[in-house]
Amino acid sequence: MKKNLLCIGIGLTAGIFGGLIGLGGGIIMVPLLTGLVKMDQCRAHGTSLAVLIFTGISGAVTYGLHGQVNWPAALALAVPAVLTAPAGALLADRLPDWKLKRAFGLFLIFCSFLLLFKPLLGDVPGMLSRPAALAALAVTGTFTGFLSGLMGVGGGTIMVPAMILLAGFSQHGAQGTALMVMVPAGATGAFTHWRLGNVDHVSLACMAPGILLGAYIGGSAAQTIPDDPLRWLFVVVAIYTGWRYLRAIKPDVACDADIQAS
DSSP, X not given: XXXXXXXXXXXXXXXXXXXXXXXXXXXXXXXXXXXXXXXXXXXXXXXXXXXXXXXXXXXXXXXXXXXXXXXXHHHHHHHHHHHHHHHHHHHHHHSOOHHHHHHHHHHHHHHHHHHHTGGGSTTGGGOSOHHHHHXXXXXXXXXXXXXXXXXXXXXXXXXXXXXXXXXXXXHHHHHHHHHHHHHHHHHHHHHHHHHTTOOOHHHHHHHHHHHHHHXXXXXXHHTTSOHHHHHHHHHHHHHHHHHHHHTOOOOSSOHHHHHHHO
């Protein structure tokens, strides 16, 4: 019962957080699942990714009702992400990921500083032509899908900066589109994790209602916050996440070895 209540609370917290700043909430769920529920790392990644499907649905509907989902961009991001997410999930089950975590941490911090200075860039982020912007987003989707399956995250920390800097999206528009992409990309990655036994079904059932409610609350609240404060909030969260990834320690064994030993 205690575990179930913890999972409900984790889902609600991650949903509010994800809906508010356009993230799936995986960067909240994975640490809480391993720290509070004592779930092993790979199972936390797989379970988090499965829950993120619900975050994407609830958050995308909320943003979509306000006209803040760009369908061409969502398609450009989602198609390659769906193709690469299973590969990321397979790697999470078989190989250590500390090097990728550190590289991702550096990338996050770099994007955060770019977003921080976005108001000073004038029209530079929007100078890409529409075909070039869609092509750049397709490349972003390829990397995002793989990382989503590997890390158990929605990928909003990559997609949102890419849409703003490469295609000139507003913060709200980028967040709504990112949440929409999380649905198909998360589903394919989560299905691979499920086949590998890396999804805790009881925890998933407990977190899903909380994350649906939380994503709706967060997405609704985000509509009342101007772009600049929302961007600052995103930057703070992304830098903190990047710092956590940079501190990743090389494990002694691969992730799936931990599962077999548990």
